[in-house]
Amino acid sequence: MTITGYLLLGAALFCLGIYGVLTRRTAIGILLSIEVMANAVNINLVSFARYSGSAATELFAVFVMALTVAEVVVGLALVILVYRALSHTNLDEAQRLRH
Amino acid sequence: MLQYLVFALIAAVGLLSALAVVVWPNLIHCVLWLALLLLDTAAAYVVLDAPFLGAIQVMLYAGGVVTLMLFAIMLTRRKGGVAVKNESDPARRWTALGLASGLFGLMAWAILTTPGLADAREQPQAQARELARAFLGEHVLSFEVLSILLLAATVGAIVIARRRDFVGSDPPNVAQGGKS
Numbered sequence: 529m530t531i532t533g534y535l536l537l538g539a540a541l542f543c544l545g546i547y548g549v550l551t552r553r554t555a556i557g558i559l560l561s562i563e564v565m566a567n568a569v570n571i572n573l574v575s576f577a578r579y580s581g582s583a584a585t586e587l588f589a590v591f592v593m594a595l596t597v598a599e600v601v602v603g604l605a606l607v608i609l610v611y612r613a614l615s616h617t618n619l620d621e622a623q624r625l626r627h
Numbered sequence: 628m629l630q631y632l633v634f635a636l637i638a639a640v641g642l643l644s645a646l647a648v649v650v651w652p653n654l655i656h657c658v659l660w661l662a663l664l665l666l667d668t669a670a671a672y673v674v675l676d677a678p679f680l681g682a683i684q685v686m687l688y689a690g691g692v693v694t695l696m697l698f699a700i701m702l703t704r705r706k707g708g709v710a711v712k713n714e715s716d717p718a719r720r721w722t723a724l725g726l727a728s729g730l731f732g733l734m735a736w737a738i739l740t741t742p743g744l745a746d747a748r749e750q751p752q753a754q755a756r757e758l759a760r761a762f763l764g765e766h767v768l769s770f771e772v773l774s775i776l777l778l779a780a781t782v783g784a785i786v787i788a789r790r791r792d793f794v795g796s797d798p799p800n801v802a803q804g805g806k807s
Binding site for chain 1: 642649657677698702703723724734735738745747748753758760783
């Protein structure tokens with residue numbers, strides 16, 4: 529098994545995540561798509577670690593996990609705040625946030 | 628032969644569940660598809676000889692993040708019915724499809740034309756012991772910065788989502804008043 533397959537899988541998952549971010553309208557849908565993208569990056573990192581054998585590459589994957597969790601926590605807090613203010617989480621219509 | 632089969636299975640399940648996450652209309656089902664994708668990724672980590680990361684993935688994501696997402700969806704439901712329409716108009720969808728597939732084509736071209744990539748051999752992966760040594764030895768500063776970041780994110784999330792008025796008032800008033 530070569531590394532190419534895993535890299536292609538990561539690229540495909542990343543592009544699916546980008547499609548989701550661009551087409552979803554609710555904030556939680558966008559957060560879910562961002563999760564897909566972060567997972568794709570992590571698959572890339574772990575497969576690079578597998579084929580280079582360095583511990584630092586694997587550490588990067590752990591960093592990405594922790595950063596993603598922090599981002600999800602803050603993102604969901606923002607979603608709840610937006611919902612409390614507007615009673616929905618449709619980001620296309622959330623223009624009152626400008627004021 | 629077997630490893631190709633396992634990789635094909637992992638890739639198929641991952642791609643299908645990721646597709647379901649980004650196009651499924653019902654958000655709750657989306658989260659469940661995401662859970663499948665995360666477990667599939669954990670399986671990929673195990674196949675890539677990183678079982679420790681796979682365990683972290685299952686505990687942190689499939690356990691924590693998915694639960695958090697479900698809670699957030701339940702909390703932000705529109706009263707008495709399905710939430711807002713989740714689909715964009717066709718023009719935006721086609722633009723997004725074009726952008727995403729274009730990017731995939733670019734990345735696939737880069738991956739397939741990089742010399743020497745296909746010749747890379749599998750190395751012994753760093754296991755939990757080496758990982759811990761690297762984390763608390765050479766990379767201890769980034770470890771501490773990461774812990775501060777997590778602390779800041781936790782405090783920030785509490786501050787952002789805190790309810791500012793405890794006496795009952797309509798949610799729109801909070802937005803318009805801003806200082807309630």
